[in-house]
Amino acid sequence: MTMSAVEDKMHVEENAMNPNWAVIKKIETETVDTSTLWLEFEDEEVRKDYKYSAGQFNMLYLPIYGESAISISSDPDQEGLIGHTIRFVGNVTRAVSRLNVGDRISVRGPFGTNWPVEESKGKDVIIFAGGIGLAPLRPAIYQIINNRKDYGKVTIVYGARCPSDLLYTGEYEEWRSHDIELMVTVDHADDTWDGLVGVVPMYFYRLRPNPENTVLWSCGPEIMMHFVLYEGLARKIPDNQIYLSYERNMKCGVGVCGHCQHGAYYICKDGPIFTYEQLEPYFNVEDL
């Protein structure tokens, strides 16, 4: 090997964009267009060193098709497989939907900020999630359950467009058994549904938060988060206790390709989870 070949190899190894292979160990079908892929890194060192926090995301890369930012939806306190709940809506994710157990996929990450699970101990937690937005919140829900007595009142309001779009329906009873109040609503009910109907922010009226001692976490369509935010602000929850998870086109994950800029923030590095205090200067700025 020539000297320059050695240097080039170094360049490859140091490059933050390089693939990091994992094997699909299990696939759980969640809805008609959403599945959870459970992955294990091939490299034992990587497997051992890999740590993530609730709300962070990985860049999943499938050769030929490209790369996509996907939230981690498994329990950060559990060793073992890493879960990614993926809605098959883009070029990359549609190709991912055709993968089987045993197939390989590259995982770069984890990237971004996390839900303040640790910092929120002693407080009441209100979670508002819409659609696939429940996926990045599930790790936080697991961690609250793992240390349930450290938190006050915990309320989750979750909604999807229709009953068949609801995620993780098999886990609701378990969550409720840990003294979590879970309200599930759908925009459009059908014959099978006898639960709540309507968009999630509507059900804020049922909550009686003690604002100073409450944190509000939300992830879902931006319009949904905005109405959740208004409800939270109307109830005097402080700006720095309201957390929203944002989404933009991301390529690098380390704040250097420029794509996900939102004002002065790189969503991939400074977000995806921001306090309203951070977002306030850019709030209601159209097409920012």
Place this chain on the structure above:
Amino acid sequence: MTDYQLSINTTVAISKPELNKLLDVLSGAGYKTIGPVAKNNSLVYEQIEDISDLPYGYETDQKAGRYRLYQNGGSEYFQATPGASTWKKYLTPPRTKLFGLVNVDNKWKEVPVSEIHPKYAFIGVRPCEIAAIKIQDTVLIREDYVDTLYKKIRDELIIIAVNCLHPADTCFCTSVGGSPEAEDGYDLRLTELDDLFLVNIGSQKGIDMVAQLEYAAANSHSLQIENEMMSEAKEKIKDVLKDYKQLPELLMNNLTHSAWEDVAAKCLSCGSCTSVCPTCFCWDVQDVTNLHGTETQRDKVWDSCFNPTFTAHAGGGCSRPTTTSRLRQRITHKFASWVEQHGGEGCVGCGRCIVWCPAKIDIREELNILQEAFK
């Protein structure tokens, strides 16, 4: 002159043909020498092997949407100010391979990157371009991220700067904290006088290079002429931007102001300004695959915030669907959010975005219009 003690910040004089010797010294040390070349009616940065490759006797006429290069019968190598070409095409090439993969027995295997990037010596780097390289350093060599290829090229880079004695009408470096006189960031700095180059030494590498040349101590007459010419050049660059330091606050506090629509009315969203900008760094990743789907590679490619796909979402749509939103992104990034992200502005006042804008948008005028509107 062997008894003369060369040190950093010493200024010596060399004859103009001696620049050829400097090129020889550099190529002898394994550097690929890049400099301005008159080509296709513009000035481009390309490999030069001899001073006859330089744009001897050329000058330029530059305005919004206009760049004309013509011979003026003069006797200067560096009178013509740069064209659309920037040094970033060597420092962060427009397309680089991140990695390659080949499918062997249904398993993707990595193919090592085999691109060889030479050691570069840039000849004729303008002060604004040095400022731009320094800005790229803060973006690409950070505590939390290092672009390893950029760092490698940058670490080996030799910069032979040239003082700007004939700034163009579109130049505004002095408005954004710069100067036509390079103060640091170079190995050697040339000032081109009628019959000689004054050479200021900026680094140890610079000392080593000059030691191999025929040089004389710069006499006080030459130094005085240099001084006078620099003052003239500074006079010539109009201080056109008002309240530059207040721009971050002013722009970010008025993101929804209707004046943005007025400024964007002329914009074609073509991305010319971002491709000629010496500090624009945004890049995309593209998958390049053979027809059989057995080999693929990921390429890092220059991107522009004016491209509709720049903010595209999975499943359709994009975050900045309008020309106004894209122009606002470029202007606020350069003059406001860049300060928060990287500790300084993202503009060096080279004027390329003005010259190469097909719609003749002059960023200086636009910023002044915005400032007036926001007050």
